Amino acid sequence: MRLSKITITLAVIAGLIMSSCESDWLDREPPNILLDDQVWNDPGSITGVLSNFYDRLPAHTTLQAGWVDFAAYDEATWSGYTGNDYLNNLLTYDYGRWGLWDYNLIRDINLSIQKLNTYSTLSEDQRTQFISELRFIRAFVYFEHVKRMGGVPIITEELVYDFSGDPTYLQFPRNTEQEVYDFVISEMEEIMPTLGNGQSITRANRFIALAVVSRAALYAGSIAKYNNLMPSPISLPGGEVGIPASAAEGYFTKSLEASRSILQEGGYALYNNNPDLGENFYEAIVSKSSNSEVLWVQDYLSSADKRHWFTYDNVARSVREDNLASSALTPILNLVEDYEYLDGSSGELRTRTADGSDYIYYDNVEDIFANKDARLYGTIIYPGAPFRGQEIFMQAGVMEWNGSGYDRIEFADQQPDLGSVYADGGVLKAEAGPHRSLQDVSNTGFYLRKYVDDTPGASTRGNLSEVWWVRFRLGEIYLNAAEAAFELGESGEALGYVNTLRERAGFGANSLASVTLEQIRHERRVELAFEDHVVWDYKRWRVAHLKWSGSTENPESMAYSLYPYRVVRPGDPRDGKFVFVKEVVPRFRAPRFFRLGNYYSLIGQNIIDANPKIVRNPFH
Amino acid sequence: MKLNIIQSCLLLVLGFMVASCEYDNFEEPKSTLTGRIVYEGEPLGVRNQGVQLELWQHGYDLFQKIPVYVSQDGTFSAKLFNGDYKLTLIRGNGPWMDQTDSLDVSLSGSQEIDVEVNPYFTIDAPSYEIVNDTIVRANFTVNQINATSTLELAAVYLGRTSLTDRVRKEGDEEVFGEQITPGTPATVDVTIPNGLRGRGDLFVRVGVKTLGVEELLYSQVDNVSIN
Numbered sequence: 001m002r003l004s005k006i007t008i009t010l011a012v013i014a015g016l017i018m019s020s021c022e023s024d025w026l027d028r029e030p031p032n033i034l035l036d037d038q039v040w041n042d043p044g045s046i047t048g049v050l051s052n053f054y055d056r057l058p059a060h061t062t063l064q065a066g067w068v069d070f071a072a073y074d075e076a077t078w079s080g081y082t083g084n085d086y087l088n089n090l091l092t093y094d095y096g097r098w099g100l101w102d103y104n105l106i107r108d109i110n111l112s113i114q115k116l117n118t119y120s121t122l123s124e125d126q127r128t129q130f131i132s133e134l135r136f137i138r139a140f141v142y143f144e145h146v147k148r149m150g151g152v153p154i155i156t157e158e159l160v161y162d163f164s165g166d167p168t169y170l171q172f173p174r175n176t177e178q179e180v181y182d183f184v185i186s187e188m189e190e191i192m193p194t195l196g197n198g199q200s201i202t203r204a205n206r207f208i209a210l211a212v213v214s215r216a217a218l219y220a221g222s223i224a225k226y227n228n229l230m231p232s233p234i235s236l237p238g239g240e241v242g243i244p245a246s247a248a249e250g251y252f253t254k255s256l257e258a259s260r261s262i263l264q265e266g267g268y269a270l271y272n273n274n275p276d277l278g279e280n281f282y283e284a285i286v287s288k289s290s291n292s293e294v295l296w297v298q299d300y301l302s303s304a305d306k307r308h309w310f311t312y313d314n315v316a317r318s319v320r321e322d323n324l325a326s327s328a329l330t331p332i333l334n335l336v337e338d339y340e341y342l343d344g345s346s347g348e349l350r351t352r353t354a355d356g357s358d359y360i361y362y363d364n365v366e367d368i369f370a371n372k373d374a375r376l377y378g379t380i381i382y383p384g385a386p387f388r389g390q391e392i393f394m395q396a397g398v399m400e401w402n403g404s405g406y407d408r409i410e411f412a413d414q415q416p417d418l419g420s421v422y423a424d425g426g427v428l429k430a431e432a433g434p435h436r437s438l439q440d441v442s443n444t445g446f447y448l449r450k451y452v453d454d455t456p457g458a459s460t461r462g463n464l465s466e467v468w469w470v471r472f473r474l475g476e477i478y479l480n481a482a483e484a485a486f487e488l489g490e491s492g493e494a495l496g497y498v499n500t501l502r503e504r505a506g507f508g509a510n511s512l513a514s515v516t517l518e519q520i521r522h523e524r525r526v527e528l529a530f531e532d533h534v535v536w537d538y539k540r541w542r543v544a545h546l547k548w549s550g551s552t553e554n555p556e557s558m559a560y561s562l563y564p565y566r567v568v569r570p571g572d573p574r575d576g577k578f579v580f581v582k583e584v585v586p587r588f589r590a591p592r593f594f595r596l597g598n599y600y601s602l603i604g605q606n607i608i609d610a611n612p613k614i615v616r617n618p619f620h
Numbered sequence: 621m622k623l624n625i626i627q628s629c630l631l632l633v634l635g636f637m638v639a640s641c642e643y644d645n646f647e648e649p650k651s652t653l654t655g656r657i658v659y660e661g662e663p664l665g666v667r668n669q670g671v672q673l674e675l676w677q678h679g680y681d682l683f684q685k686i687p688v689y690v691s692q693d694g695t696f697s698a699k700l701f702n703g704d705y706k707l708t709l710i711r712g713n714g715p716w717m718d719q720t721d722s723l724d725v726s727l728s729g730s731q732e733i734d735v736e737v738n739p740y741f742t743i744d745a746p747s748y749e750i751v752n753d754t755i756v757r758a759n760f761t762v763n764q765i766n767a768t769s770t771l772e773l774a775a776v777y778l779g780r781t782s783l784t785d786r787v788r789k790e791g792d793e794e795v796f797g798e799q800i801t802p803g804t805p806a807t808v809d810v811t812i813p814n815g816l817r818g819r820g821d822l823f824v825r826v827g828v829k830t831l832g833v834e835e836l837l838y839s840q841v842d843n844v845s846i847n
Contacts, residue, residue: 231772596712605684
């Protein structure tokens with residue numbers, strides 16, 4: 001090969017240029033990846049990691065994920081997109097329904113703790129605080145696991161595979177259910193002094209840790225007590241599920257002490273900023289300004305483009321601002337009737353005369369709901385209640401007198417059905433329904449108010465909503481304290497807590513003279529509806545299989561609706577008044593059916609294949 | 621695009637060839653295992669889709685159960701490959717006592733087996749009569765098999781289809797355990813609900829529930845004619 005002089009010269013020049021380059025060309029720091037010692041030495045980056053973990057905390061039903069399942073229990077049914085009607089018609093709850101096995105998140109947390117310990121040169125105090133916060137998140141994740149699966153393996157260190165071909169040293173058996181609850185509680189107690197974060201409502205502080213103890217210990221205590229009261233307790237020989245009855249008292253005591261500390265030292269107060277008690281209860285959950293009641297929330301912020309679709313999907317039909325997908329979750333009559341009258345009588349709505357011979361006639365459609373617990377207004381939009389300053393008028397049709405009885409007329413000749421006019425010139429079917437078959441109109445006669453944003457524009461696709469999701473609030477702490485105190489025989493103290501909550505709902509001071517466990521549970525249902533409590537409460541009290549027995553004759557397994565009608569009876573004083581009909585929700589076909597095998601969720605076969613030391617849950 | 625006749629024919633032939641290819645290269649299981657859940661030779665009635673048996677096969681990498689649901693007349697069937705299986709009952713799932721031993725099944729060709737279980741209670745010879753066209757009167761005897769179990773309730777279920785049980789039914793009458801003495805004949809009256817009036821026939825079934833056991837044990841479904 002012959003090279004010309006020019007080529008050689010060029011090659012020499014090229015060589016010179018290259019040799020004059022930086023000698024550490026291959027050792028430069030990447031411009032687009034953060035390295036361990038960069039992340040773990042910068043409090044801002046660490047906060048970013050924490051924020052990622054907070055956002056990944058598992059939850060069953062929240063505003064962003066899983067909220068459709070509110071329609072699978074006895075608080076609501078599905079009235080939205082008809083393709084989701086399966087929620088109304090679950091023949092059984094799947095064994096894997098509540099399953100959770102999120103060891104990815106646990107590993108990420110373990111790894112973060114380890115890296116903070118090895119790479120970080122932050123001050124000792126700062127590091128301890130971050131590690132405490134990570135341990136808080138990890139313990140909360142274990143609580144989420146144990147309430148669904150029973151005992152799970154407690155892994156607190158990074159597990160590294162050595163490629164030897166034998167993974168058995170990485171396979172851990174399940175800890176007992178009791179050990180996992182103890183782990184959650186003891187972790188919280190250990191980190192409390194170093195957690196910091198003052199009065200933050202989005203990041204863990206001492207009182208949020210106490211709130212987790214208040215809830216977790218109460219769950220453990222009731223499992224210990226009520227599981228063993230079953231005719232044949234659900235348990236496994238190794239204790240992976242089931243807690244000995246003797247442990248109950250200890251857990252209840254722990255829970256009560258934690259709740260007391262929050263109530264006495266926390267500086268929180270029940271929200272009481274609005275003299276209209278119904279609006280006040282609604283604001284207690286959704287209001288972000290000077291809300292002294294919330295302990296811990298998952299926050300949303302439009303300016304950070306962190307928003308959710310909950311309001312778009314669930315706003316009442318007649319005030320929707322977009323052209324699709326309103327009214328998905330509609331509360332059922334079962335829940336409405338659980339809200340008592342302010343005089344203390346049972347909340348059953350009076351639709352028929354005492355002897356059942358005739359309807360009761362009401363002048364206005366909302367009169368039937370007069371003098372009810374203010375929390376009804378704050379949770380549910382009932383016919384005639386206002387939302388965004390507008391009356392949500394509901395009428396299913398007319399009752400026309402034919403001389404001997406009423407003809408029920410619901411369907412118009414004209415289209416569309418909604419907002420149609422009857423032959424006498426009055427309304428036939430209101431803009432807000434209810435309607436028996438149309439999607440995106442209430443099927444039950446009620447709409448949801450709790451968590452639905454009343455800000456103008458929040459139900460459009462362009463704006464969406466920034467209402468926060470409340471993970472813990474003081475209302476629950478009062479109820480936890482009441483239940484734990486009652487279980488420990490301190491019924492006087494329990495009564496005080498329950499009365500405080502009822503006073504805010506409009507009952508007047510000391511509305512109850514004595515309290516029963518049944519009443520405390522009932523308070524939980526009406527106070528905490530749509531806050532992801534009902535399933536877990538029914539499970540820990542071991543009543544889910546009785547409440548949801550799969551029988552059409554069990555009223556608690558069925559979902560009921562309330563349809564208002566206008567009376568057409570010219571010349572009679574009853575003309576133009578309203579009557580109400582209670583029926584099974586038309587789009588609801590299969591009674592709720594909870595089997596004993598649902599108390600603990602299915603551990604997937606893939607998990608058992610990977611780790612044969614995992615034992616299966618009972619009945620699976 | 622214009623195709624001449626030869627090209628079209630070639631395409632057609634190619635099409636047929638492709639269509640006749642077998643793309644499923646696994647052989648499907650051909651042997652059938654059928655069986656009954658029996659006590660003293662009599663099949664036991666259960667709730668449809670309520671009771672599950674498990675088949676396990678050792679010797680392969682992934683050790684997974686093959687779930688087999690028992691139909692309401694106590695029979696079951698599964699399409700399987702020939703081989704050795706172990707058949708197990710799930711703890712606490714059926715209306716019979718737990719049994720930790722598994723049953724060996726070696727399958728070659730189709731086969732029938734009886735799975736012998738020990739129920740807590742059994743129902744003897746239920747008979748039904750219609751009173752005034754409005755009441756179904758059921759006569760039956762509950763027998764106690766396991767001396768330590770408690771009878772929670774006995775019940776008569778009415779339905780419009782042969783799939784009738786505690787969950788899927790149109791009418792029922794449940795009597796508490798204290799009102800029934802095991803070993804002596806009992807009579808339970810069920811009023812036929814409005815929804816079932818005016819029919820030519822009804823499906824009737826008796827069930828017994830043991831305290832602390834989720835599933836009931838049922839008699840076989842009977843078809844009763846009314847008019």
